[in-house]
Amino acid sequence: MLSIPRKITIRSTTALYLIPVLILIAFVIIYGVRVPLWDEWAIAAIFEKIAQGKAGLSDFAEIYNDHRYFFLRLIVVPLAFISGWEKIYEILIGVLFAILNGIFIVKISRQCYPDISHSQRFHIINGLSWLILFSLVQYQNWLWGLQLGIFLVNLCVTISLWVLNSQQPQHQKSLIWATLPMMIASFTLAQGIIGWLAILPTVFLTNTTIKSGLKNSLIWLGLFGITTAVYVMGYNRDNPSNFNLLYLLNHSVFWARFFLILLGAPLGFYSVPIANILGVLVLFSFGGAIAWGYQKNGFQFLQTVAPWISLALFALLFAAITTFGRAEAAFTDLGLDFALGSRYTSNSLFLWVAVLQIGLYFPNRELPVIPWKRGLTGVAILIIFLTAINSVYAIKEGQFYRRVSNHITSCLNVIQVWDDRSPNCWQWFKIIPSRDRFKQTAMVLNDLGFIDSPNLQFIKSSENYGAIVWDNSPGVFSQNHQNGWILLTGELQLNPQLVDDNNQLLILSKSSETTAIAYSEINQNMWRAAIETAVFNLYQNTSIQAWIRVGESAELLPLAGETQIKVILDGIPNPRFNRQPETIYGYINPPLATLTLNPGDRFMVDGWAAFGDRDQQPDRVFFSYNDQDFFFADTEINIQTPDIVQHFNSDRYSKSAWIAELSAPDIPPGETTIHAWVYDPDRGEFVTLQREITLIILSEDQGGNHE
Known part of the structure; x- marks a missing residue:
């Protein structure tokens, strides 16, 4: 007899x-970053x-950015070789x-x-906890594969608390088992170290006597000390940050607000004032709940809620350390918005979860803080409303x-030929400062099948492939x-044998160079490409040529076909160039000897520039080589110069110094003379600074042969 399956239903609690x-899974599948990003x-x-x-083994355990990514690398590296570094798998493992x-x-x-584990209020509180735990406000961590380490650390902290709380009175065996996830956390991310201290109250409270707790x-x-000692072995920080206690005391209000905003951000991400208020609310709710419960039920209350105290301390310690490490930069540059960083919320949200869970204790013990049904309804509405707003953002x-x-x-498709002067693409890969080094890394990853970064080659040919x-x-x-962009458009007239509706890529370069300055996909022989003005020498007529890549070649x-671009300074279309000014406008400081540079080298130059006692002072220095009337680089004049102020006895020289990093690829091979200029608006001309720099740029076949 054919049996008809019963209708499948989902319980409301489920x-x-x-x-x-x-909702989270849909979010990460739609928006997850599918390529390597930043670190x-x-x-x-x-x-x-x-x-x-x-x-x-040392390559897996080495410190990077204060973190020992050992267990994180143990997950990411094998997964990359199995999946071809498909980033969505890392993201889903984090989920x-x-x-x-x-x-x-x-x-x-x-x-x-245990007495209320099947009650309505138990599931409402835990449902709200899940709503916070899986809030989209953590989007930076959800969408970036490497951040699975944060969720691993959080999981380790929770497992350790579960183990410690599973046996009362606590046995030595459970204590040892609880250390294992904490060791994993410690060698995954640095915040795993503070987890040991956060869990300490649970270690002490889940014992029947004070003696055994101690x-x-x-x-x-002791185990924490051993783990920390192993963690810091061989630790050499390249850029040590010296925490300034006096600076903290002088700006204590700002630091306090930064700390509170970190705590309030999981629900108030979209607004600094609201996050500040919510931070105060959740902190006082936690402190008030602990004080009230201890007053009414003493040590028994603390034993019951011990895991939630530790979970809250984990969030508080994380917020405190983040404040010490980030608030000074926020004060001097980034502002309080920096405390709303999405990546911080995955740890600070534990304070909200802990407060909700501690709240379960009170109606269970019939302590008349507030009528629990009315209070729970209000809390649920507030959390759902704030989470919905956060989700929109x-x-x-x-x-x-x-x-x-x-x-x-x-x-990545064009990075092997991308112009070093164009920040459009390089901004995403600046974690590796050497661009040649990054190209080598990209080629290795391309050969492994991890990314698509082909070794493109410009083919010099007189054959007719088409015209633009x-x-x-x-x-x-x-x-x-x-905003520094030139939009070019046009039509392609391709040789019929090259016409391919799929995978056509148009690349623009300077006619005199074989490096890409723009790329564009082709749509039915029509194209548009944006070029940054930063790649052009100021006041130089530059010819632009187009190239096409068809398919996977x-x-x-x-x-065929070229156009010309000339980039000028705003409001200065046709200036004069004065190489022998009557007035001294400043100096470029030459090195002690002639510089000899490889083709890819960068070098630093510095000096000062000023207009004497004029109200308007120069704001930029421009650089040219030999006798050319165009500039290949420029830099701001904005460095304090107390010695020059003292020499001229004038505050108008207070910020007259400058420093610039120049690039050898911008300069032709051979012996070259570098000149520095400022624009004099009163005379309507560029004038040179005193002195010059002589250097030698080796050709490609000579590179690397000098000391």
Whole structure:
């Protein structure tokens, strides 16, 4: 007899937990960054060593940015070789760790409140906890694969609390088991270290006697000390930050606000004032709940809520350390908005979860703080409302990250030939300061199949591959035109054998160079490409040529037809160049000897410039070489110069110094003379500063042969 399956139903309590998880999974699948981003490029060095057979245990354990990524690398590296470094798998593993973390939160809650573990208020509180745990406000951590380490650390902290709380009175065996996840956390991210201190109250409180609590606490602290000692072995910080206690005391209000905003950000991400208020609210709610419960039920209350005290301390310690490390930069440059960083919320949200869970104690013990049904309804409405607002902001940011992901993917396609002067693509890869080094890394990853970064080649040929018809006639553009961008458009007239509706890529270069300054996908023979004015020498007529890549070929084929671009300073279309001014406008400081540089080298120059006692002082210095009437680089004049102020006895020289990093690829090979200039608006001309720099740029075949 055919049996008809019963209708499948989902209980309301199950839906309460599932809805935020399903929303999150959809969010990360739609918006997750699918290419390596920021610090992931530094970690990619281990892939090169593995490919060369040179990787060892020390490569997995080495410190990067104060973190020992040992267990994080143990996850990321094998997964990369299995999946071809498909970043979505790292993102989904982070989500999995978060789901497991949420499950252990519920398990701990059942341990603490077994009598009400099937009640409505129990599931409402835990449902709200899950809503916070899976809030989209953590979008930076959800959408970036490397951040799975944060969710692993959080999971380790929760598992340790669950183990410690599972046996009362506590046994030595459970204490030892609880240290294992904390060791994993410690060698995943630096905040795993503070987790030991946060869990200490639970170690002490989950004992029947003070003596045994102190004994276990000493054991715990000893293991913490050993772990920390191993962690700092071989630690050499390149850029040590000296914490200034006096600076903290002088700006204590700002630091306090920064700390409170960190605590309030999980629910008030969209507003500094609201996050500040919520930070005060959650901090006082935690302190008030602990004080009230201890007053009524003493040590028994603390034993019951011990895991939540530790979870709250983990959030508080993280916020405190983040404040010490970041608030000074926020005060001097970034402002209080810096405390709203999405990446910080995954740790600070534990304070909100802890307050909710401690709140479960009071109606269970019939302590008349507030009528629990009315209070719970109000809290639920507030959390749902604030989380919904946060989610709207998070989705907007998710759309931005999707654009970033697409942009990085396009940049990787052309990075092997990308112009070093163009920040458009290099901004995403600046974690590796040497651009030649990054190109080598990208080639290795391309060969491994981890990214698509082909070794493109410009093919010099007289064959007819087609032509480009420019909509833009030769033009003159200001340096700040359209925020520093020039949009070029046109039509392609390709040789029929090259016509391919798929995977056509147009690349623009300067006619005299074989480096890409713009790229564009082709749509039915129409194209548009944006070029940064930063890649052009000021006041030089520059010819632009187009190249086409068809399909998966690594060859860039030349197209007939060129246009010319000239970039000028705003409001200074045709200046004069005065090489022998009657007045001294400043100096360029030459080196002690002639510089000899490889083709890819960078070098520093400095000096000062001023207009004497005029009200208006120069704001930039420009650089030229030999007798050319164009500039290949410029820099701001903004450095304090007390010695020059004293020499001239005038405050008008207070910020007359400058320093610039110049690039050898911008200068032709051979012996060259570098000149520095400022613009004199009274005379309507550029004037040279005193002195010059003589240097020798080696050719490609000579590079690397000098000391």
